[in-house]
Amino acid sequence: MTESTARKSRTPHDSRKGHVLSLPMTDSHVDRDPHSYERWMVGKLMRMAGSPPVRFRLWNGAEVTPEGQEARFTLHLKDPKALYALVANPNLAFGDLYSAGRLAVEGDLPDLMETLYRAIHEARQRWPRWLDALWKNHNPRATGIDEAKENIHHHYDLGNDFYRLWLDQAAMQYTCAYYEQPDLTLEQAQLAKLEHVCRKLRLRPGMAVVEAGCGWGGLARYMARHHGVTVHAYNISREQVRYAREEARRQGLSDRVEYIEDDYRNISGQYDAFVSVGMLEHVGKDNYPALAELIQRTLRPDGLALLHSIGRNRPMLMNAWIEKRIFPGAYPPSIAEFMEICEHGGFSVLDVENLRLHYAQTLSHWLQRFDAHQEAVTAMYDEHFTRAWRLYLAGSIAAFRAGSLQLFQVVFSHGSNNQLPRSRRDLYASPAAPEDV
């Protein structure tokens, strides 16, 4: 796939569209020859990034090629100031320059990103400490009850029409699907995910379930329809709650599913199951103890809880560009940090499953559909937005493939609960995916 983007964004954009532009603007000398120290900077940058098989094409067409290997990708820097921005803060600038059309990519974008992630992962172990400090994500957004509203609004209220273009048509799931067979469609795999989650919670008809962060409400409706439970589903995204309620009404489920437009911290009552799929990423480390205490309060003594979240093999701040432009306040916990939530609540961890490669496949399906609707997206927003989202989806594929991100499903109970499933055989008694989707 070849990227060639010409339009340059010269004005800052509305932050709600995901791209505050804080970069130095392009200058007018885009045709001048690069200085020798600029070529040296490109070489240095590549070495710091672990010498990936990447060629740089500079603004005047001059090229800097990788040493001792064939280039598999070309990064085209369209003006000198783009180079300075990249060197000063590559994590943030790469995305901003790409979105602005000042950095173009030749080669498959997910493949490039995976190659970069793997090279940088190796290389950063040899970075001097000051470089790590310079290039890390500075001032990530807070996730207090007011900031959370703004953070979630930024991403999830982009418009249901936008997400409908490329998410599955079965349940509007904006989280990792479950490809129990490699050739499942996106729709099948998302329904399989919902079923897999329900089975892990051992739902039985008549149970009361609470869901924290319910997206467009697909899981809540699935639980009510297919497992006969009643659900209280919380979400602070107004757009999503509106959609979820309409859909429940349309499906005749309004008496069993209640969507509540409120912060998860305000959940009250007691439930047989506590479930949260794809919200923990937005909770923020400071709020983990309160989340644990909330689950402790709201889960009945013999209930099961499931948290499904992007995670890490080791603690690490979210990539600066993703956190600032796409998901403000996002922080995926490391597996030990995840377990500390359970420890804080006095819970007993029963089951952890890592679905990392399933998320890479999910994102590939999303990117395919997104690409098929690029024109529609650009008509809704603009080219800057379309490029930013392509990069976000492609970069996420790469992060899951390279092992920089993980996807953990964690099932736990109160520490004193002995009403536990004996084995996990029941999860696999029949395929989780429906055949007819």
Add this chain to the structure above:
Amino acid sequence: MTESTARKSRTPHDSRKGHVLSLPMTDSHVDRDPHSYERWMVGKLMRMAGSPPVRFRLWNGAEVTPEGQEARFTLHLKDPKALYALVANPNLAFGDLYSAGRLAVEGDLPDLMETLYRAIHEARQRWPRWLDALWKNHNPRATGIDEAKENIHHHYDLGNDFYRLWLDQAAMQYTCAYYEQPDLTLEQAQLAKLEHVCRKLRLRPGMAVVEAGCGWGGLARYMARHHGVTVHAYNISREQVRYAREEARRQGLSDRVEYIEDDYRNISGQYDAFVSVGMLEHVGKDNYPALAELIQRTLRPDGLALLHSIGRNRPMLMNAWIEKRIFPGAYPPSIAEFMEICEHGGFSVLDVENLRLHYAQTLSHWLQRFDAHQEAVTAMYDEHFTRAWRLYLAGSIAAFRAGSLQLFQVVFSHGSNNQLPRSRRDLYASPAAPEDV
């Protein structure tokens, strides 16, 4: 079940038999009336322990009954000094007094212990800090390479004839079995455990496996015989290695299983799978980083590793009596501490399963067989030893039932490995237990 033990141990015992007797000896005034402050001390002790439904019978036959509830158990303190020892350090003294016959129990021993554990778990949250400090396990044994040898010798070299009396006859497994069906025999459940572990490692014929801490070698032989792999199995218990080698010779497996009498820290080579069942409890927190680095070095890039270990919902020192008398140096990690091992190695955690209640069932089967051979055990050692081991087995049943101990099986890979099993369905394709054992 009623305990009535008359014989009193008046001499310190060989520490290798599991009971250094450091208690005040019984005095001769065992028939005197208790002082009023001694009765007050009993009441205070019971309140500190969360007021369980336990009656105390003192040396002269006088009783202290629980307030506002029926007693379900009786603890018979046979001399005044036993009371002082119990108040000063109940965690240690309860076991020592019971072993010495100076504290007798009326009522089911596992049931009593579970009741005590649950009551104390609740109550200790209200203890003043000084009490927690006073009653904790002081000076747990170190687990350096020299101490480890002594620690392991203490427990595992008690004699193969002893363990043969009450472990399963199929594979001499001294770790948690897997009761995929509730009515499995101990033999079936232990073989099911071995099969479950092999499936989790996705063993294929011709693979090279290394096992750290192989016990009597049952898993290594099972892997070679049923999955066609070659195994290097490490153990520092001389008695166990001798048995393991003989058994491999008898079964014609010597060319595929090599038992190495050496510390796990000396493992060398590279393997397709790294497995350790029931050793991590003896590794010690200080050695976790080195263990992670060892696995990092010895596991091939696309290999899987499995650690099976007793663990905790929260960090906590091992019960003083168990650590000092039964398992010197033992420390079961909390789930987050367990995950930190994986984080230190840069591993990706793929699967965690908690088999806590399976261990309670395993221990119940062991205790039944142990009780059936009490006379033989006493003939091998003495009554003190027999009582100590009954308490250890019963107390362990209780700890797993009360959720004070967990059993984690953790599967992980190198962080960069993408040759991962898609789902866990294959683990459940057929029963893991053989029908004909």
